[in-house]
Amino acid sequence: MTNPLAQFDVSRDEIARVVARFYARVRRDPVLGPVFAAHVRDWPAHEEKIARFWANAILRERVYDGNPMQVHKAAQDVQPEHFAVWLDLFDEVLAEELNEETARRWSALAHRIGRGFKVGLEMRAPPGSVPKLR
Numbered sequence: 001m002t003n004p005l006a007q008f009d010v011s012r013d014e015i016a017r018v019v020a021r022f023y024a025r026v027r028r029d030p031v032l033g034p035v036f037a038a039h040v041r042d043w044p045a046h047e048e049k050i051a052r053f054w055a056n057a058i059l060r061e062r063v064y065d066g067n068p069m070q071v072h073k074a075a076q077d078v079q080p081e082h083f084a085v086w087l088d089l090f091d092e093v094l095a096e097e098l099n100e101e102t103a104r105r106w107s108a109l110a111h112r113i114g115r116g117f118k119v120g121l122e123m124r125a126p127p128g129s130v131p132k133l134r
């Protein structure tokens with residue numbers, strides 16, 4: 001294991017394979033496909049960024065400094081009910097690509113992060129609403 005602060009052991013190559021397979025499936029998914037199609041123009045660039053997100057979250061490599069919570073909140077068509085679909089697809093791909101232990105640990109991390117994002121979206125004000133100051 002390279003970084004002693006890494007959450008668990010996974011290679012950059014495994015991360016890239018999971019990400020590529022996952023978004024190939026997302027593109028074909030009847031629920032998620034259209035949402036992503038409306039936002040992502042450059043898939044290789046998106047996948048490269050997501051691979052860096054995971055290298056940062058799992059391996060603690062400091063290679064991603066975006067704000068995914070804000071990005072999801074800003075995309076008004078990303079809805080809380082999309083998370084169950086996203087996580088199911090992700091779990092499928094983890095099970096196909098990785099050993100059981102790594103798949104289990106990455107899945108737990110994804111579900112934890114997903115819960116946080118979902119709560120963030122649930123608290124998002126509807127578009128056009130007047131901010132409530134008190």
Ligand code: HEM
Nearest residue numbers: 032035036039053066067068071078082083086110113114
């Ligand atoms: C655990 C669950 C999820 C994780 C870890 C995750 C992670 C990310 C990350 C890191 C980005 C890039 C943010 C940036 O630009 O820096 C992103 C973008 C995006 N995510 Fe997610 N995401 C999750 C769930 C979802 C769900 C459920 C949807 C629903 C369709 C979604 C739709 C999108 C879209 C459309 C973008 C691209 C936004 C853009 O580039 O304009 N994500 N996601």
